[in-house]
């Protein structure tokens with residue numbers, strides 16, 4: 232799926248990042264446990280859906296070159312977290328719906344989970 | 348080349364800065380991105396463990412001609428049962444730590460997976476030391 236499609240389907244606010252139509256995301260990982268994210272995500276076309284909203288989410292994304300994080304349940308990161316994301320060219324989106332719903336809607340539109 | 352970083356156990360929000368720096372160093376040296384990724388994951392998991400489970404410690408990075416070596420050593424409390432600690436899913440993390448996104452019990456096993464050579468030594472009550480080698 233491309234970024235504009237994702238934003239539309241789960242009604243995202245753009246927190247930071249340059250939105251280009253060329254981004255192509257094939258897989259998503261929904262998790263609040265960063266060591267699981269670090270252990271299971273294998274490629275950088277994967278996006279992260281999470282209810283966790285702290286510095287370590289950005290650090291985790293930085294370590295494995297993730298380019299897109301979606302915060303669910305209306306979570307809003309603080310300025311310093313946004314700055315960290317900018318430094319690493321990570322796009323941050325936020326949606327008011329739950330992790331389950333965000334995951335389900337994207338699945339229905341063709342997004343798939345990570346291979347475990 | 349040798350780089351040394353002090354890791355605090357008091358400020359969770361700054362944990363990961365050493366790993367971030369190490370990743371940048373490896374990138375500047377033009378090391379293969381798959382190798383960098385493994386080194387970054389291993390270093391970051393080790394750094395987070397020092398920050399959340401220990402009384403503070405150090406991470407030392409050695410870059411040699413054919414390998415990257417990462418040593419993570421802390422000031423205790425040490426690990427009583429290393430075999431158990433190495434099991435996927437085993438964690439003593441508190442509810443507070445899980446709220447911060449850690450405590451899946453995946454860190455140590457994943458560090459080992461990312462390494463070509465890996466050793467963990469600990470004296471209960473004194474220290475834990477990880478030695479990670481990744482061939483370039």
Ligand SMILES: Nc1ncnc2c1ncn2[C@@H]1O[C@H](COP(=O)(O)OP(=O)(O)OP(=O)(O)O)[C@@H](O)[C@H]1O
Pocket residue numbers: 266267392396397400401421423424425426432433437438439440448449450451452453454455456475
């Ligand atoms: N540096 C350390 N000092 C003391 N105990 C440690 C240290 N590192 C790990 N441990 C112990 O080993 C256990 C397993 O570590 P591991 O990194 O695999 O999982 P975790 O840190 O609990 O969770 P995760 O890494 O998945 O977020 C920890 O719960 C803790 O009890």
Ligand SMILES: [Mg+2]
Pocket residue numbers: 266392395396449450453454455
């Ligand atoms: Mg850990």
